[in-house]
Amino acid sequence: MAEYPTLHILNKAPEHPRTAQCLAALAPEDALLLIENGTLLLATQGVPATCQLFALAPDIQARGLRVDTKQMKAVDYSDMVSLSLAAKRVISW
Amino acid sequence: MAEYPTLHILNKAPEHPRTAQCLAALAPEDALLLIENGTLLLATQGVPATCQLFALAPDIQARGLRVDTKQMKAVDYSDMVSLSLAAKRVISW
Amino acid sequence: MSTLIVIDQAPYGSWAGREALDMTFSLAAFDQEAALLFTGPGVNWLRKAQQASEIGQKTVEKNLAAAPVFGIEAIMADRSACARYGLSEASLIAGVALVDPGPDLYRQYDHTAFAG
């Protein structure tokens, strides 16, 4: 798995104020992993195109969301482990 | 105390999504009572001018906020009791 | 004495929605008029084909389908929140009425409650 300066893990719904803070902190070379309520971002027009995008498959499935594989990669918990080690730092928003 | 169709009690910070929902539900003849985190609205430019406005003094004081008495009335807990009875219905946002 | 229960929190990430449903069914069990309004990220409770077993939870689709049987008056969803979350009539579960929450809606109920 590629190295990223920062892996951002977002578990808040798009309306939550921390979502805007997280999106404003993304650098182009970073990765964003959407989990839990954070996966709801996929259903909106607000998905950032600025950096590498991942989303946790069990959370996508729980919410009945559809995945645009051109936009982002669905991953499982073992990918989440690898991503957290591949990034220099992890921020859990 | 005057009668209001609805007393809206808002205890969320301005960034909380429920604040926007509350402000969108105000009718001109309603009253809005800001309490707890809700009093922080007084420090922003977002104070609605649409209806009668009240704010809980102990919460204003706790946060070191200043009150514009032209804009709204600082009240205590006994006023909160009277307001809740004076309104036909109370919505706690 | 009609009560509006509002669910504005996203599913699965909190229990507020489930506990608001419990409140609604309790009202109905005691023969009190009750209606449900889903708004904000809460509208995502209403999406078809949810499967939450992998995250150790249960969906509420069956509960909502039973709502009319239990005497719950209406299941309403905020039209603009549905649009924001790409929820068309086709992707919503059956029996949901789209509404525009505002003073006129809330004034139809004697009582409005959130679960948290």
Next chain:
Amino acid sequence: MSTLIVIDQAPYGSWAGREALDMTFSLAAFDQEAALLFTGPGVNWLRKAQQASEIGQKTVEKNLAAAPVFGIEAIMADRSACARYGLSEASLIAGVALVDPGPDLYRQYDHTAFAG
């Protein structure tokens, strides 16, 4: 190994801010580099002349004033959040540096944590 602790929740309405301060002072107590960033409604922790006794709480002004003594590197506040809440240099407690959070700021710390 410098750690950034972020406080983005309004004072008094939750305990997350207090518990984030505890984390920061713990790092300092173990001689670890730590800095504080207040953002969103969290900047309201930094307003002068708070008096929370009537709501049964204590202010944190003294704790923050002691931060440099305990070895906490910096107390930073989000410039735009301060502007939004009418917090000028004159209404902020002493020792706060205004910053613009973004990739450049977060990249200066090995580790970033919220209390909740």
Next chain:
Amino acid sequence: MAATDRDSFTLVITGAPYASQAPQTALAFARAALEAGHRIDRVFLYGEGVHLASALSTPPSDETHWPREWASFLQAQEIPGIACIASALRRGLVDESEQRRYELSSHNLLSPFQIAGLGEWVEGRIKSTRTLYFHGGS
């Protein structure tokens, strides 16, 4: 409905102590209501609010002890304080009877709080002049 001295309240607390201001605001409201000659029919703890009924909560000595403040108020004023059974069981608040039923190691419900169902809330909705909610703020 105009205010009269026989107006009554059901107060619903859904915010936990040490996580929200809800228990403090609700207590100040309850005291003001009694001082104005009104009645509090019951206090109903729901969701996260059930943690207010913890007999084991031990805040630092310089922080207000909200469970004890509430318990002595309820005791002195003879107001029923009820924790919703479903919310309480999920969150680990149990009385002696639930301890026995579920064969748990102990019980931790602070007296005079009791455990009961949502019917208590529904009754408040019907009989009290106003039912007010005290939610978490974040």
Next chain:
Amino acid sequence: MAATDRDSFTLVITGAPYASQAPQTALAFARAALEAGHRIDRVFLYGEGVHLASALSTPPSDETHWPREWASFLQAQEIPGIACIASALRRGLVDESEQRRYELSSHNLLSPFQIAGLGEWVEGRIKSTRTLYFHGGS
């Protein structure tokens, strides 16, 4: 730092069960980390997260029992599970020793969870390859 099979984690859980998904996500992460050959140095419960260590939590039988799921995982894998003492005391989570110290009516900390200070979190910050946070989502 590149990933190696001796990489280790400290997991911090700040979201409560039955109020957030944090305990579920953290457990799935922990299992995946072990399966990949990594080590979990400790699990640290902070803020609302301490409720995961409740011995009295009794969810309905069709809901996952997160405290028990976590307790058996920690037991089987011999991973220390630590609830922050300040967070736990405020919120009514106590072990036998805190029960005695504060003369409380009972204790309710689920074994093998232990109570300790923030120093455990600081040590994780220093020694584990990564410290990850599992927060509430609302």
